[in-house]
Each structure stands twice: as structure tokens, then as C-alpha cells.
Amino acid sequence: MGGGMAPALCPKAGMPCLREAHIIITTERLHYLWAVAETGSFSAAGRRLGVSGAAVQQVIRHFEQDLDAPLFRRSPGRSPVLTDLGRQFYFHALDIIPRLEGLENLAATRGQGQEGQLRIGLHGFVMFPEVRAALVELQQAFPLLEIFLYDGEDSVLHCDKLRQLDSSARHTVDILLAPARLRYDHGGQSVMAGRIIWRVVAAADHPLSRIRGSLSLDDLLRHRQLLPLPGVISSDAFYDSFRLSSHLVHYSQFYQLQEMLLAGMGFAVFPAQLARPFVEQGRLKLLELDFDDGISTTAVELAWVEPLGTAGRWLVERLRELPPEEGGR
Secondary structure: OOOOOOOEEOOOOOOEEOOOHHHOOOHHHHHHHHHHHHHOOHHHHHHHHOOOHHHHHHHHHHHHHHHOOOOEEOOOOOOOEEOHHHHHHHHHHHHHHHHHHHHHHHHHHHHOOOOOEEEEEEOHHHOOHHHHHHHHHHHHHOOOOEEEEEEHHHEEEOOOHHHHOOOOOOEEEOEEEEEOOOOOOOOOEEEEEEEEEEEEEEEOOOHHHHOOOOEOHHHHHOOOEEEEOOOOOOOHHHHHOOOOOOOEEEEOOHHHHHHHHHOOOOEEEEEHHHHHHHHHOOOEEEOOEOOOOOOEEEEEEEEEOOOOOHHHHHHHHHHOOOOOOOOOO
């Protein structure tokens, strides 16, 4: 990697080009250039890379000699500053280095039986605090794992060939947690993991929340209800069982339900586990009904493909531990 290299003429274009340019650009050189640019000094870059500042300077100097051009402007007592050429290499390094590290991580994790990526479908109705905690623990337990989270309403297992033909199934996943569909033809494994506790709720300042005592069906019929559109997971029949009003506002995404509910656009049938924090904050109210106890439940289905890597198996075991229904009131 020593002495300078004079440009040679490219045989067809007649333009200057670098001989054997493919050996000039190495992962090590890009890492060192990136570290100097990020830390502002050769010594700080060395500390970040676990080498001496002199070693960093040597690598950069050889890089510049091979290029026959400076990558940094150096002034006594001042931090090295990228030249125009140095900035070009730096911006390319920002794109290349994460890709190379991803390949290195993939090779390392595959050797340990861990998948490099995990695709997870999560329905909005089952994003319980315990599910969020499991995802945080997954990230902590497998820091090299690349995680993809998709809306469970339009996700199917990648072994579910039948549902992949459904035009609304936009994502294929390794693990799916959603309201149970009570079918076993998806080609994967599945268990029931906890239950959704349904409650009728409205914003704290909604007219229904200001009525004293239990509400009648006539009370509900006077107001708009937020009702989801059917998707891959949930059928028309499933949501028709929730219908308590003829005045409807339809939504397709869970975040739309939550925002419209908090804004007072209507009442809704909502998971008690997700309503609880908003009730404690005084933003939602659990409505009492005189024609029903106001509580029903739906099993949560945890489904997954086989085989899974170590991270996927870890998450499946963690999600199987979801607590049974409790705290509906």
C-alpha cells in the first residue's frame, strides 16, 4: 500500500484512470476515514477503533498515496477537515459500511443458529403492554437481529399460500399475533395466547360519558360508532358482532381508531388492556350498559412458521406467556 500511483490511460476512453482501483478501496480504509471524520481527530478515531492514532494516520496516508490526492486538510493545532474528495468517500462510506456490517452480522448470527432478520405481524388490538415489553426484550437479547414489524390486519404467514392470494394481504411474516380466526389451515404452528377483553368506551368529554348510570341501546343509537373495516384477519361477521349503532365511522388502521376515539368522534368497542392507561389519565371512560354486562372476550392467536431461528423461537416462547384475561373493569 506504499508509494504514490500515477494515473494510467484507460485504453478505450483515453482518459486517466487508476490502475487496479479495486484494491484501493477496502473496508478498513473506509472505516478509518469515517472514524476520523466523525470524531474530528486521528487519536479519537483510534480510540473508537481500538488502535493507536498513529495507526489511523498511517492507513489514511497510504490511502491518500494510492489515490494521489489528499482526503483531509491538516493544519497544526486544528482538527483534520475533509477535502472535496474526502467528503465524497465519506458519504459513500455512510452507505457502504452499514451494508458490510449487516453482511458480517448475518454471517456471524447464522453460524450461531440465529436468523439475521425476523418479520413480525402485530394486530393493533393485541399491542398489550406485555407484548411491547417482549419486543424490547427481544431487541436486547438479540442486538444484531434486524426486526420488521407489520400491521397484523394485512399480514399472513409466509407459509400461508391460500391467504397470500388475498389482494389485501400485503405482508408475509414469520410470526403473527392477532385476534384468533379459529382456523388451522395456514400451514404453520399456532396456540392461543391470552384474550382480548372488549369494553365499550368513549372520550371523557363525549356526551355518552356524561350520562349518569347505565346506558341503554337507545342511548348508543343516537351517537356515532367507530367501526373497523374488514381485512385479512377480521371478517365482516366478526365486526358486525360489535355493531351497536347505525351511525358509523369506518376506519382501516388501529391508529385511526385511537386518534378518533380520543378526539370524541364516536364511541367504540375497544380492548380494555389498551384503554386502561387512557382511563387512568382521564381521557377515556369505560361505559356501563344496562342491556349487557359490556364485557366480551376474544382469544389471541399466536402463529408462526417452522423452522424459526433462535430469536424467533425466543419470541414465541415469550409471547406464549401472555397473562390470562384480567382487569376488564
